[in-house]
Structures are given as structure tokens and as C-alpha cells.
Amino acid sequence: MFVIVFTACRIFDTWIDNTNLPLTLAETSTEVLDRNGKLLRAYPVGTGLRRLAVQPAEVDPRFLEMLLRYEDKRFHSHAGVDPIALLRAAGQALWNTRAVSGGSTLTMQVARLLEDGTTGRWAGKLRQMRMALALERRLSKDQILTLYLTHAPYGGAAEGIRAAAYSWFGKEPGRLTPAEAALLVALPQSPERRRPDRFPEAASKARDRVLARMQRQGILTEEQARTARQTPLPHRMAAFPRLAPHLADRVKAAQPGQRQIRLTIDRQIQAQMQHLAAEAVRAGGERLSAALIAADHQTGEVLALVGSPGYADAQRRGFVDMTQAIRSPxxxxxxxxxxxxxxxxxxxxxxxxxxxxxxxxxxxxxxxxxxxxxxxxxxxxxxxxxxxxxxxxxxxxxxxxxxxxxxxxxxxxxxxxxxxxxxxxxxxxxxxxxxxxxxxxxxxxxxxxxxxxxxxxxxxxxxxxxxxxxxxxxxxxxxxxxxxxxxxxxxxxxxxxxxxxxxxxxxxxxxxxxxxxxxxxxxxxxxxxxxxxxxxxxxxxxxxxxxxxKPVLEPLPPPPPATLIVSSAELPQPLQRFRPRDAVFSAPADAPELIFPPDGARLALDSGGLTLKLRGGTAPFLVLANGRPVLAGQRQREFPVPSPGPGFSSLVIIDGAGRSDRVDLRID
The missing domain is CATH 3.40.710.10 (DD-peptidase/beta-lactamase superfamily)
Structure with a gap:
């Protein structure tokens, strides 16, 4: 008899050891985090699923306790299959002529999730039992719990406890209320039929059953359970964070395969600046866009980067990162x-x-x-x-x-x-x-x-x-x-x-x-x-x-010790007035200039003479035509002079300070 039992055990062990397990390292979303580790953006995996990496230590301890008490209270002591739970489920089914409770352990549920299959009848249960026993031999309890927290379905595209907490409550699962925890315990059993946004009555009943059991087991007080039952259910799935989306796209493309990328961005400041950009363009028409960058110039860290007022705003071409666009400054x-x-x-x-x-x-x-x-x-x-x-x-x-x-x-x-x-x-x-x-x-x-x-x-x-x-x-x-x-x-x-x-x-x-x-x-x-x-x-x-x-601006720095702070009159002579480096070879800025006729002009002969136009200089002015004075003592800057006659001529203007200008012209 001993030999038969020993042989059967060896065969059973070999059968379990030869189990082909599906991949346990499933792809999780690429996460872009802020400087404090808060989520800025999560990219979907597969066919649009949101599946975020998680460890049990990152989850509310009360949720974990409620989960194990409700789903598998002997999780830490069984080897993957709980005979007591199976016998109880079978007895209840015989007594009620229908399934009243399940006998699946958390490990068996993980096996089904990894296999992405259905429970089915006996064949499905046996397959899950074999896989659960194999998982327990190859993984620790903490690793199995991590797989459940990563893969459990919570309705829609949310897979795993972190995606669920963001989708239904807009936050990480590190701190959950009893009402939130109870709903998240109940959802994976029937994630689509208990969705609170579509089937609020079913979701409420499922949550309340969890709360009632937790109260009976002393996990929650009567007052905590009553308050949780009165808490409204979420009426819609919350959108995942989409902060600094243009920068997130950029760094994700630059680091392919990286599952977590931490930026210098401050999540709170980024949210404020995105809201400000959206406000700023509201009155400027549907095509007006805006971009903004805030940086610490002492460390070089960028605290906020807004590429457009709305990433999904097609009218404003919100997908274009205007912090990178080449524009005229x-x-x-x-x-x-x-x-x-x-x-x-x-x-x-x-x-x-x-x-x-x-x-x-x-x-x-x-x-x-x-x-x-x-x-x-x-x-x-x-x-x-x-x-x-x-x-x-x-x-x-x-x-x-x-x-x-x-x-x-x-x-x-x-x-x-x-x-x-x-x-x-x-x-x-x-x-x-x-x-x-x-x-x-x-x-x-x-x-x-x-x-x-x-x-x-x-x-x-x-x-x-x-x-x-x-x-x-x-x-x-x-x-x-x-x-x-x-x-x-x-x-x-x-x-x-x-x-x-x-x-x-x-x-x-x-x-x-x-x-x-x-x-x-x-x-x-x-x-x-x-x-x-x-x-x-x-x-x-x-x-x-x-x-x-920030609430208070920081003062601008004092001048460096070598800074020259004086009035114009106290400046060194070369700095009192700007002059080009070659100014010694050029006319002074206020020298007289003949602006009409221009140098090289060709004019028609006019018996009425020429009209000269001057700029600069100091009156009175003297005009020379071909070296001979034709007008003296002129104080206006636009005046007629006698025509020098047909052919090539030169006109010279000399001001009261002895400065001059000359033009050459031809009169036909």
C-alpha cells in the first residue's frame, strides 16, 4: 500500500512539475512620472489595456486584508488549492442544487488570468488546479499576489489594481476608503456586469456584500460599514492623467523599452500651467495656440512644459509641440x-x-x-x-x-x-x-x-x-x-x-x-x-x-562688485555717446547731409532752379555749386538754389560748424 501511495505521489509530483505555465512577465504600461514619483502619463498596452506595474507594498493594507478575507482567507497556508473551500463549495452546490460559492483560491484565479481562459466546468477547474499547484512551487506568495494585483480585471480597459484605482477614483491605490476598497474587491468577479457606471445596482449590491462580510469578520466596525454603504458609487470612469503629454511622448521615443521614466516636472505645477494655457487662448479664437516652459535656472530642471493648450484639440493642432516649433523670436x-x-x-x-x-x-x-x-x-x-x-x-x-x-x-x-x-x-x-x-x-x-x-x-x-x-x-x-x-x-x-x-x-x-x-x-x-x-x-x-x-517671487540678485553704476555724465568719454568703431573716419552723427538731390541723380533742366533738402547740421548753411558760392546764410532745411546748368555738376553744403556734405549729379 505504501508503495502504491508513494508511486502515486511521485506521478502526481511529476505531473505538476511538467505543467507548462504561461508567461508571468506580462507587458505593463510605460509610465512617465514626475519628480516626486506621481503619474503624469501611462501608455496603453496590447489592445488598449491600461495595466500598471504594482507591488503589494504600494497598495492599501486594508484592501489587501479585505481581498484575502473575501477571496481566499487561507491564501498564506494552502499550496495553491484549498481543499476546505472546495468541499464547502461542493456541499453548498449539492444542498442548493446550484453553485452558491466558488472554491477557487487566489492562485487559481491568477492561473485563469494568466491563461486568459474561462473557468468552464470540471476540465477548466482541473486545469486551474494543476496550474495553481505549479505556480505555488515556482513562485512565492508575494509574487502570486503581485500577479493578481497586476492582472485582475476591473471593467473597461482597466486591468490591475492601480489602473482600477485611477479609472474609478482618480488616484493611486495606496490609500483607499472602505467603500472604495470593497468595490475593488467585488469588481473582478464580474467586471463588466458590476461596472458602477453602467450597472450601479449590481455594483452596489456586490460592494455591500463585501462590506457585510468584513463587518462580520471584524475588519470594519458597524459605523465604518454603514458609512461605506452610504457612499455614492463613481458614476463614470475617470480619464487617466495626461500631464506634459508632448514631453512624455518625446522621452518615451528616446528611451524605448523603459517601463518607468521619471521627469524633473512637478505634477502640481504642470497641471496649473496646462490650465493657464487653456484659459489664455479661450478668448482668442479656436485656432489660437500657446506654449509655456517654467525652469529653475539654478539647476536647469524644467518644472513645467506645456506644448499646447489641449493635446487632443484638433482645431488648435494641439498634437504639435510648440515648445519645439521653430518660430521668429x-x-x-x-x-x-x-x-x-x-x-x-x-x-x-x-x-x-x-x-x-x-x-x-x-x-x-x-x-x-x-x-x-x-x-x-x-x-x-x-x-x-x-x-x-x-x-x-x-x-x-x-x-x-x-x-x-x-x-x-x-x-x-x-x-x-x-x-x-x-x-x-x-x-x-x-x-x-x-x-x-x-x-x-x-x-x-x-x-x-x-x-x-x-x-x-x-x-x-x-x-x-x-x-x-x-x-x-x-x-x-x-x-x-x-x-x-x-x-x-x-x-x-x-x-x-x-x-x-x-x-x-x-x-x-x-x-x-x-x-x-x-x-x-x-x-x-x-x-x-x-x-x-x-x-x-x-x-x-x-x-x-x-x-x-509660487506664492512669493524671489528677489533678483544684487550687482556684481565690478559693475559700473554711474550716470551718463560720469561715464568714461568713449562710453558717453555710442559711436561706431570706425567713427574717426566717418562724419559725425549730426553732420549735415544732402538728402535731395541724392548722389548720382540725373535731373531735367528746370529754369526755376533746384530744390535742396537737408538733414542734420547746424545753421546757417552755405551752398557751393561747382566750387562757387550760390547761396549763403540759409537757415531752412528745404530751399531753392539756382540751377548750375546742363551737364555734370557738384553741390556742396557747409554748415555753421564747418562740416560738409557733397553730391554729384547730371542735369539734362
């Missing part, structure tokens, strides 16, 4: 030009510079309003975002040097074609919002900051130096003096706005003592938005972003 590059000029000794914030008509080899820029201010301090020229002064500085620096500085600062500007020209400083280059924030973070960090980074664990790397600490402080000191939107406090943020040609892009980028924020607004397809300006549209969003980023 408008006037937002001007601070860097001034900073480079300060470094090169070309100017100081208190230097006088002339804002008047200028021609740079055929390129004649105009100010935005078409007006000229005459002599003006460099500080005011930047604050008023005048075009002619910054082009003068760009010419002295050289557009190639400006491009090199952009690249050294961590940006990747794109030229529309050919070599860089003077229009570069007015927005004649393509650059992304992310690169603009990188450049401004360098200014905010004293002329050289860290490279922006979005993934936790990436080693901090410095960007190249843009300008000196002294020049960076001077730029910030100028920009902190700009007028601010209504209700904002002046002097707390150094910022600059910009509007690209044709009103296609509105920008506002700024910093306080710790953070740099950049805002872009426009249309994703690049078409104009009539009437948009960076100051009107983007600047209020910038200041609101700082308000949502």
Missing part, C-alpha cells in the same frame, strides 16, 4: 545684443545712442511705430524695444558673433537662408521656445547657466557663457524696469516681450531670482493673428504663470 533677442555690446565696451546702459533714420548698405530698418526719438539712453532704447539702436549695435558686433553666442548659450537657431544679417536682432532667425528659455536662463544665472534638463538622473551640464556676470546684471536691471500688466508688481521680474513680423508670434520671457518662464502664443500653422502683440497677449500670461508657480 521678434524682439526677444534684443537683450542678448545689448549684453554683448556691454561686454565689448561698445555701450553702457547710460550711454547715449541716436535713434534716427539710418541706412545700412540698403537696409533701412524702422521702429515699430515709425517714429524716431533722437538721442536716447541705451537703457531706454531697450525698454522701448527700438529697432534702429539695436541694429547699430548688431552691425558693430557682427551678426556672426551674435549667432555664435546663441549657439554657445545652448540654442540651435535656424537661418532662413544664407549668412546671418542685421535683421537677426529683430527676429530674422528661427528658434524654438525651449531654446529661448535656455538663453534667458543663462542671462538669469549671471551670463552662464546650466543646460535645461527634463529627465531625472541626467547629469547637470553647463551651457556656454553668453555674457559676463556684470553685463547679465545690467540687462536684467534694464528689463526689470519695463511697464508691467495691470495688477502686477513692477521690478520683481526682468522680462522682455516680442512680436514677430506679420503678427504671427507673441512672446514674453522673464525671470526672478530663481526661475525662468517663457510664453509663446500664436497659431500652430504659422498664419498671422491680426492684432496680437507680445506685450498685450503673452505678458499677462507670463506674470500669471509666475503667480501660479
Amino acid at each position: 521678434g524682439s526677444t533677442l534684443k537683450p542678448l545684443v545689448y549684453g554683448l555690446a556691454f561686454d565689448q565696451g561698445l555701450a553702457h546702459p547710460e550711454t547715449l545712442i541716436h535713434d534716427g533714420p539710418a541706412d545700412f548698405a540698403g537696409y533701412a530698418p524702422q521702429n515699430f511705430d515709425g517714429a524716431f526719438r533722437g538721442d536716447i539712453r541705451v537703457r531706454e532704447a531697450l525698454q522701448q524695444s527700438l529697432n534702429i539702436p539695436v541694429v547699430k549695435l548688431t552691425q558693430e558686433l557682427g551678426p556672426a558673433r551674435l549667432m555664435a553666442s546663441l549657439r554657445a548659450g545652448g540654442a540651435a537657431p535656424e537661418l532662413p537662408g544664407g549668412a546671418p544679417g542685421l535683421a537677426l536682432s529683430l527676429g530674422g532667425v528661427g528658434i524654438s521656445l525651449q531654446d529661448m528659455v535656455q538663453l534667458y536662463a543663462g542671462l538669469a544665472a549671471g551670463g552662464q547657466g546650466p543646460r535645461l534638463r527634463m529627465v531625472q538622473g541626467a547629469a547637470p551640464q553647463p551651457a556656454g557663457r553668453l555674457i559676463s556676470p556684470e553685463a547679465a546684471w545690467q540687462v536684467g536691471d534694464i528689463l526689470r524696469g519695463l511697464p508691467v500688466p495691470a495688477g502686477a508688481r513692477r521690478g520683481t521680474i526682468a522680462y522682455k516681450t516680442g512680436t514677430s513680423y506679420g503678427h504671427r508670434d507673441a512672446w514674453a520671457i522673464g525671470w526672478d531670482g530663481r526661475h525662468t518662464v517663457g510664453v509663446w502664443m500664436g497659431r500652430a500653422d504659422g498664419t498671422p493673428v491680426p492684432g496680437i502683440f507680445g506685450g498685450d497677449l503673452a505678458a499677462p500670461v507670463l506674470f500669471e504663470a509666475f503667480g501660479r508657480l
Whole structure:
């Protein structure tokens, strides 16, 4: 008899050991987490299932206790099959002539889930028993429980306890109320027929049965059970988090196969900024888009990145990540030009510079309003975002040097074609919002900051130096003096706005003592938005972003010790007024200039004489025609002179200070 029993046991053991088990390492969703480990986005697996990796330690202990008490109270003592439970189920079925309770252990349920099959009748039960016994031999109890928590169905596309907690309650399963835990215990038994959004009555009855048993077993008090029964059921499945979706797509593509990616993003700040972007475009038409980046310029960590107001908004092309789009920066590059000029000794914030008509080899820029201010301090020229002064500085620096500085600062500007020209400083280059924030973070960090980074664990790397600490402080000191939107406090943020040609892009980028924020607004397809300006549209969003980023702004830094802080009159003589490097060979800025007739003109003979038009100079004026005086003591700047007659002639104008200008012309 012993031999027969021994032989039967050996055969049974061999039969169990030879069980072919399905794969236990099922694919789980790729999760993108924030800096604190909170879920930003989870990508579906298979045919759209949400299956998130989980460990028992991450789940509410009371839920685990309720689960085991309800489904398999001898889970930790049986070998995969619970004979007592099977006998009880069989006895109840015989007594009631129908199945009243199941005898499946949690391990048998895991076997069915892994096999993705149905229980069936006897054949199905036997198959599950064999697989359960094999699982218990090869895995620990904790591993089996983990498989159940990962694979149990909870209705819809939710598979596993974490997906269920997010789908039904919008949170992680680490802390569940008794009502929530009871519903999640009951759902896997019939996940579609007990869905609370579709069959609330069935869901309520199933939940209440779990609560009643937990009360009888002393897991819940009578008051806890009564409160849980009165708790409303969720009436719909909650959407999974979709925070920083554009950045999540980017890092997922860059790290294929990585199941968990932790970013530097702060989930709470990201949610605030996404909401702000959606608010900002609401009144601007269905095609208006926006993008925003908030970064810590001391560490380089990006805390929020909003690629569009709505990832799924087709009207606004929300799927396009506008933080990466190449756009014209408008006037937002001007601070860097001034900073480079300060470094090169070309100017100081208190230097006088002339804002008047200028021609740079055929390129004649105009100010935005078409007006000229005459002599003006460099500080005011930047604050008023005048075009002619910054082009003068760009010419002295050289557009190639400006491009090199952009690249050294961590940006990747794109030229529309050919070599860089003077229009570069007015927005004649393509650059992304992310690169603009990188450049401004360098200014905010004293002329050289860290490279922006979005993934936790990436080693901090410095960007190249843009300008000196002294020049960076001077730029910030100028920009902190700009007028601010209504209700904002002046002097707390150094910022600059910009509007690209044709009103296609509105920008506002700024910093306080710790953070740099950049805002872009426009249309994703690049078409104009009539009437948009960076100051009107983007600047209020910038200041609101700082308000949502933190309750109190951090003060801007004090000037470095070597910073020259004096008035215009106290500046060294070469810095009191801006003059080009070759000014010694050029006429003074206020020298007289014959603007009509122009040099080389060909005019028809007129018996009434010629009309001359002057610019600059000091009255009275003397006019020479072919070396002979034809008019003296003239104080007007537009006046007639006798015609010098047919043929080639020269006209010379001499002002009261002895300065002159000459034109050659031909009269037929």
C-alpha cells in the first residue's frame, strides 16, 4: 500500500512539475512620472489595456486584508488549492442544487488570468488546479499576489489594481476608503456586469456584500460599514492623467523599452500651467495656440512644459509641440545684443545712442511705430524695444558673433537662408521656445547657466557663457524696469516681450531670482493673428504663470562688485555717446547731409532752379555749386538754389560748424 501511495505521489509530483505555465512577465504600461514619483502619463498596452506595474507594498493594507478575507482567507497556508473551500463549495452546490460559492483560491484565479481562459466546468477547474499547484512551487506568495494585483480585471480597459484605482477614483491605490476598497474587491468577479457606471445596482449590491462580510469578520466596525454603504458609487470612469503629454511622448521615443521614466516636472505645477494655457487662448479664437516652459535656472530642471493648450484639440493642432516649433523670436533677442555690446565696451546702459533714420548698405530698418526719438539712453532704447539702436549695435558686433553666442548659450537657431544679417536682432532667425528659455536662463544665472534638463538622473551640464556676470546684471536691471500688466508688481521680474513680423508670434520671457518662464502664443500653422502683440497677449500670461508657480517671487540678485553704476555724465568719454568703431573716419552723427538731390541723380533742366533738402547740421548753411558760392546764410532745411546748368555738376553744403556734405549729379 505504501508503495502504491508513494508511486502515486511521485506521478502526481511529476505531473505538476511538467505543467507548462504561461508567461508571468506580462507587458505593463510605460509610465512617465514626475519628480516626486506621481503619474503624469501611462501608455496603453496590447489592445488598449491600461495595466500598471504594482507591488503589494504600494497598495492599501486594508484592501489587501479585505481581498484575502473575501477571496481566499487561507491564501498564506494552502499550496495553491484549498481543499476546505472546495468541499464547502461542493456541499453548498449539492444542498442548493446550484453553485452558491466558488472554491477557487487566489492562485487559481491568477492561473485563469494568466491563461486568459474561462473557468468552464470540471476540465477548466482541473486545469486551474494543476496550474495553481505549479505556480505555488515556482513562485512565492508575494509574487502570486503581485500577479493578481497586476492582472485582475476591473471593467473597461482597466486591468490591475492601480489602473482600477485611477479609472474609478482618480488616484493611486495606496490609500483607499472602505467603500472604495470593497468595490475593488467585488469588481473582478464580474467586471463588466458590476461596472458602477453602467450597472450601479449590481455594483452596489456586490460592494455591500463585501462590506457585510468584513463587518462580520471584524475588519470594519458597524459605523465604518454603514458609512461605506452610504457612499455614492463613481458614476463614470475617470480619464487617466495626461500631464506634459508632448514631453512624455518625446522621452518615451528616446528611451524605448523603459517601463518607468521619471521627469524633473512637478505634477502640481504642470497641471496649473496646462490650465493657464487653456484659459489664455479661450478668448482668442479656436485656432489660437500657446506654449509655456517654467525652469529653475539654478539647476536647469524644467518644472513645467506645456506644448499646447489641449493635446487632443484638433482645431488648435494641439498634437504639435510648440515648445519645439521653430518660430521668429521678434524682439526677444534684443537683450542678448545689448549684453554683448556691454561686454565689448561698445555701450553702457547710460550711454547715449541716436535713434534716427539710418541706412545700412540698403537696409533701412524702422521702429515699430515709425517714429524716431533722437538721442536716447541705451537703457531706454531697450525698454522701448527700438529697432534702429539695436541694429547699430548688431552691425558693430557682427551678426556672426551674435549667432555664435546663441549657439554657445545652448540654442540651435535656424537661418532662413544664407549668412546671418542685421535683421537677426529683430527676429530674422528661427528658434524654438525651449531654446529661448535656455538663453534667458543663462542671462538669469549671471551670463552662464546650466543646460535645461527634463529627465531625472541626467547629469547637470553647463551651457556656454553668453555674457559676463556684470553685463547679465545690467540687462536684467534694464528689463526689470519695463511697464508691467495691470495688477502686477513692477521690478520683481526682468522680462522682455516680442512680436514677430506679420503678427504671427507673441512672446514674453522673464525671470526672478530663481526661475525662468517663457510664453509663446500664436497659431500652430504659422498664419498671422491680426492684432496680437507680445506685450498685450503673452505678458499677462507670463506674470500669471509666475503667480501660479509660487506664492512669493524671489528677489533678483544684487550687482556684481565690478559693475559700473554711474550716470551718463560720469561715464568714461568713449562710453558717453555710442559711436561706431570706425567713427574717426566717418562724419559725425549730426553732420549735415544732402538728402535731395541724392548722389548720382540725373535731373531735367528746370529754369526755376533746384530744390535742396537737408538733414542734420547746424545753421546757417552755405551752398557751393561747382566750387562757387550760390547761396549763403540759409537757415531752412528745404530751399531753392539756382540751377548750375546742363551737364555734370557738384553741390556742396557747409554748415555753421564747418562740416560738409557733397553730391554729384547730371542735369539734362
